[in-house]
Amino acid sequence: MIRQSFTETKPTLYLISTPIGNLKDITLRALETLKTVQVIFAEDTRNTLKLLSHYEISKPIKSYHEHNKQSATLEVLKHLEQGDSVGLVTDAGTPAISDPGFDLVLVVKDHYPVVPIPGASAVLTALVASGLTPQPFTFFGFLDRTLSKRKDALNKLSGLPHTIVFYERGDRVKDTLKDMLDVLGNRDVVLAKELTKQFETFYEGKIESLITTDIHEKGEFVMLVSGKSETTSSSGDIVTDVKEYIQLGYSEKEAIKKVASELGVHKNVVYQKVIEFGGIKK
Structure with missing residues (x-):
């Protein structure tokens, strides 16, 4: 099957990337698309309303999140069937990356065009400024809250020789660092938070040292961990x-x-x- 984004005249689902903090980090194309779609589905309608208001865009906004995605998917399909193009946005960044959207794409893509509108990415923003080897890298996202599943995932990643990127909530960062120390060893790590905002901060060092560092835990972090060392020690x-x-x-x-x-x-x-x-x- 071949899908060509701009040869179809059908109504389209647009996956629109939005700023991850600084409202200026939105593309001209994203603004143009937000203005042209008939309806916008958002992870949190309140956050999206702030963005739209900032750029003086007035559009109907409906919810699409993890807990209503089945019913919301039917709503999206109904709009497309009626001839409406639909925009999908998350609270920050790109839809379907550690955010809702993947299931919707699977349902829509064989019937209507699905067009990505690229933009800000917390993963890449943190990676290029981390000082860790930027490629290749593995993006994992959020680890499971369950200790056994979290450690199992880390064990499976432990042999990778390149940088590994995670997302984590601030109040769980220290516990995750302790699990990483236990499973991965005392590797180099960078914690990035408040990306693109006034208090953008990078904490860097060995895992062991960051466990005892005073870290402002509010918000979400990007956690970047060096790969397994190919030590020459016999x-x-x-x-x-x-x-x-x-x-x-x-x-x-x-x-x-x-x-x-x-x-x-x-x-x-x-x-x-x-x-x-x-x-x-x-």
């Missing part, structure tokens, strides 16, 4: 490092944890290297 080097810590008075468990933290890998990786080398010979 098993012999790692065992030597572990031995040195033991000689300084650390227990074997503590020594393994220290070396893992320095290498930015999970402690099980160091433990396995020690086992492969034949263990610690005292």
Whole structure:
């Protein structure tokens, strides 16, 4: 199947990217599209009304969010059947990326044109300013609130050698950092918040250090974590490092944890290297 956005004359569903903070970060094309569609479906009608009011755009606004998406999808289809073009927006950024919209696209795309209107992206905005390797990268989005599912997801991502990007609520950032330290090891991490706004802030350092850093937790964060280190240290080097810590008075468990933290890998990786080398010979 081939879909060409601008060869159809049918009513169209437009996926319109909106600013992630600064209202000036909207494209001319997005404004033009908001003015030309017959109706706008929004994740939060109040937030969208502020945006439209700022640019003096008057359009009917209806709700489309995670909890009403089935009934709202039927409404969208009804509008399209009646000849109305529809705009879909989220509170900030691009529809369907960690926000509602994916299910609607699946239903609409085989019957009516679905046209993306690109714009601001929290993922890319944070990534290019993070100082971590920008490509390749893996975007995960929000981790599950359940501890076991969260750690399971982190375990599956732990072997990736490139930057991994997450979203997280401010009040859960510290707990997520602790889980990352436990599963991923003490890697480099950047926390970005208030992107494009007056108090745009980047917290950066090792996971362990950011756990004890005073972080203003209000709002949502983009969390960027470095990939698994391809350390050139041999098993012999790692065992030597572990031995040195033991000689300084650390227990074997503590020594393994220290070396893992320095290498930015999970402690099980160091433990396995020690086992492969034949263990610690005292």
